[in-house]
Amino acid sequence: MLESKISQVVAEAVKELYTLIVEANTIILQKTRKEFEGEFTVAVFPFVKASRKAPEATANEIGSYLKNKLEEIEDFNVIKGFLNLQIKKDYWINFINQNNSESYGINEINDNNTVLIEYSSPNTNKPLHLGHIRNNLLGWSVAEILKANGKKVVKVNLVNDRGIHICKSMLAWLKWGNGETPETSALKGDHLAGKYYVLFDKHYRAEIATMIANGTEKETAEKQAPLILEAQEMLRKWEAKDPETIEIWEKMNSWVYAGFDETYLRLGVDFDKTYHESSTYLLGKHIVEKGIADNVLKKKDDQSIWADLTAEGLDEKLLLRSDGTSVYMTQDLGTAELRYNEFEPSQMIYVVGNEQNYHFDVLKLVLKKLGYDWAEAINHLSYGMVELPAGKMKSREGTVVDADDLITEMENTAYDKAVELGKIEDFDNDEAKKLYHTIAMGALKYFILKVDPQKNMLFNPAESIDFNGNTGPFIQYTYARIKSLLRKAEWNTNVKINHNTSILAKEKDIIRLLHEYPAVIKNAGENRSPALIANFVFELAKEFNSFYQEIPIFKEENEELRNFRLSLSAFTSNVIKSAMMLLGIDVPEKM
RNA sequence: GGUUCCGUAGCUCAGUUGGAUAGAGCAACAGCCUUCUAAGCUGUGGGCCACUGGUUCGAAUCCAGUCGGAAUCACCA
Numbered sequence: 001m002l003e004s005k006i007s008q009v010v011a012e013a014v015k016e017l018y019t020l021i022v023e024a025n026t027i028i029l030q031k032t033r034k035e036f037e038g039e040f041t042v043a044v045f046p047f048v049k050a051s052r053k054a055p056e057a058t059a060n061e062i063g064s065y066l067k068n069k070l071e072e073i074e075d076f077n078v079i080k081g082f083l084n085l086q087i088k089k090d091y092w093i094n095f096i097n098q099n100n101s102e103s104y105g106i107n108e109i110n111d112n113n114t115v116l117i118e119y120s121s122p123n124t125n126k127p128l129h130l131g132h133i134r135n136n137l138l139g140w141s142v143a144e145i146l147k148a149n150g151k152k153v154v155k156v157n158l159v160n161d162r163g164i165h166i167c168k169s170m171l172a173w174l175k176w177g178n179g180e181t182p183e184t185s186a187l188k189g190d191h192l193a194g195k196y197y198v199l200f201d202k203h204y205r206a207e208i209a210t211m212i213a214n215g216t217e218k219e220t221a222e223k224q225a226p227l228i229l230e231a232q233e234m235l236r237k238w239e240a241k242d243p244e245t246i247e248i249w250e251k252m253n254s255w256v257y258a259g260f261d262e263t264y265l266r267l268g269v270d271f272d273k274t275y276h277e278s279s280t281y282l283l284g285k286h287i288v289e290k291g292i293a294d295n296v297l298k299k300k301d302d303q304s305i306w307a308d309l310t311a312e313g314l315d316e317k318l319l320l321r322s323d324g325t326s327v328y329m330t331q332d333l334g335t336a337e338l339r340y341n342e343f344e345p346s347q348m349i350y351v352v353g354n355e356q357n358y359h360f361d362v363l364k365l366v367l368k369k370l371g372y373d374w375a376e377a378i379n380h381l382s383y384g385m386v387e388l389p390a391g392k393m394k395s396r397e398g399t400v401v402d403a404d405d406l407i408t409e410m411e412n413t414a415y416d417k418a419v420e421l422g423k424i425e426d427f428d429n430d431e432a433k434k435l436y437h438t439i440a441m442g443a444l445k446y447f448i449l450k451v452d453p454q455k456n457m458l459f460n461p462a463e464s465i466d467f468n469g470n471t472g473p474f475i476q477y478t479y480a481r482i483k484s485l486l487r488k489a490e491w492n493t494n495v496k497i498n499h500n501t502s503i504l505a506k507e508k509d510i511i512r513l514l515h516e517y518p519a520v521i522k523n524a525g526e527n528r529s530p531a532l533i534a535n536f537v538f539e540l541a542k543e544f545n546s547f548y549q550e551i552p553i554f555k556e557e558n559e560e561l562r563n564f565r566l567s568l569s570a571f572t573s574n575v576i577k578s579a580m581m582l583l584g585i586d587v588p589e590k591m
Numbered sequence: 592g593g594u595u596c597c598g599u600a601g602c603u604c605a606g607u608u609g610g611a612u613a614g615a616g617c618a619a620c621a622g623c624c625u626u627c628u629a630a631g632c633u634g635u636g637g638g639c640c641a642c643u644g645g646u647u648c649g650a651a652u653c654c655a656g657u658c659g660g661a662a663u664c665a666c667c668a
Contacts, residue, residue, distance in 0.1 A: 321666040328668050360662050469616040477630050549632040
């Protein structure tokens with residue numbers, strides 16, 4: 001790689017010139033700012049103490065050294081303490097001729113270690129909402145980015161298909177459902193389950209209100225309302241494998257799964273393996289028992305078992321209840337072990353909201369305390385909440401943005417826009433439908449993924465997601481434009497650029513961005529951040545549009561120049577497509 | 592209260608891991624379609640990078656404190 005080569009020689013230069021030893025990888029090589037001549041810049045301030053010369057003189061000396069040693073360097077200039085390096089045109093032409101393909105920047109698997117990534121992890125008592133969308137898109141995209149970095153990736157889902165919340169839906173359905181099914185109600189299965197979950201809550205609250213009105217304490221009422229007791233009884237029956245309960249449970253869950261599958265399909269996310277909590281919730285007990293035996297966990301008088309993490313600055317954490325049943329943490333210890341034994345991954349990434357930061361700190365610490373050295377492999381990809389202008393989404397207040405509704409709404413908006421702009425006049429029905437789905441999802445996915453994962457983000461339902469400016473459709477449009485250009489030119493991908501071709505500043509800006517792409521993929525992988533890809537591809541599209549507007553291609557009479565510009569356009573389209581794929585966004589050939 | 596994360600233009604977000612005059616988009620305003628797709632391009636205005644101090648050649652970025660916001664601290668998941 002050119003950058004590391006330059007860093008290497010800079011290190012050599014300061015060693016030879018000033019007997020200063022620096023590691024090549026600590027030398028900061030940055031992109032030269034547009035207002036200056038050159039492609040790469042070295043800040044020489046760190047070397048002036050050793051050179052005992054002014055920054056300018058130091059930069060000049062290092063510059064001369066580099067120019068002599070590196071054939072790729074055409075020339076250099078110095079402004080203040082900044083050494084700007086100009087790279088030979090030959091290097092850039094070769095770069096284009098050798099890399100212009102859809103696979104540029106994407107690595108084949110080059111690492112035998114497996115990376116396991118869990119995302120989605122829905123509860124089966126209600127449909128997916130906007131929060132899940134962020135989770136799914138992030139998880140899927142990070143998986144793709146890691147693959148592009150040469151990792152072997154296994155995508156898993158852990159479906160929370162049991163527990164008190166599911167019993168609430170089941171109970172409400174039994175009581176007030178009159179045998180309603182997705183078929184008879186024309187409701188998606190997950191929405192049907194959600195409907196009864198809400199219904200349960202409504203009646204439950206009414207019971208509590210009545211009890212409070214009759215003089216019961218609020219807390220007692222919440223614990224003793226007949227409905228909640230009934231739901232708890234149902235959970236006990238489920239755990240005892242009562243056939244009737246299991247039957248309803250299976251029926252309801254199967255409706256929900258069908259609903260989820262539909263949403264996942266529209267969203268374009270998938271999994272290599274799906275775990276169900278109903279078959280993992282009992283795991284982990286033996287781990288806890290081993291911890292007791294090894295004396296790293298303690299048992300209290302009431303027989304409950306705890307991990308004491310006060311030495312690590314945290315609290316005590318319950319691992320087994322006094323009645324011997326497990327809690328969430330116990331199960332997570334078990335599933336972590338299960339997965340580790342199954343895949344022996346070098347990394348286990350959990351895409352889970354930042355509300356569970358504490359949980360994962362504890363999970364890691366407990367595993368470490370218990371002596372599992374693979375605890376270090378556990379990696380919580382913690383992402384911020386999606387907030388509405390009024391704050392957090394609250395299902396009780398009906399402010400939850402439903403995933404299916406949002407996707408449909410986006411499709412409608414995309415359709416309206418396309419009609420308004422006269423874009424789909426020569427499209428047949430299927431093509432048009434496909435196009436507005438592609439654009440709708442492009443807008444939605446880009447909107448979510450361009451934001452740094454760890455930050456909370458705001459979604460305003462009143463202002464629908466934009467289609468202009470820094471958006472998915474903007475980038476898709478740029479791609480479609482290039483493809484139209486290439487179709488008209490009957491572009492042949494085998495054409496190589498002549499070395500005599502001159503390169504304009506605007507073109508150089510694009511080449512520099514294209515050249516950066518592999519580094520962006522690497523960075524995005526290390527930081528597990530699709531946002532880095534999103535910001536990069538936006539910048540590339542913006543740069544291309546500016547070039548496209550300003551510099552004629554077909555009107556150019558010089559064939560070499562025309563070919564160069566077409567080749568540059570084709571290269572740009574390849575990188576746009578590839579980067580958008582990493583985000584899970586399709587790009588249309590026409591729009 | 593303890594812990595963690597966040598605070599950058601009116602709004603939504605970047606800021607390449609400490610570098611040059613802090614950038615985009617939206618919104619506002621002014622231009623550009625008989626010329627490769629105007630979902631585009633060009634320009635104008637808009638900033639105490641929450642505040643205070645420290646570290647050094649150099650800080651939006653690192654450290655400490657203050658203020659503001661969020662999350663979390665269950666025999667829930």
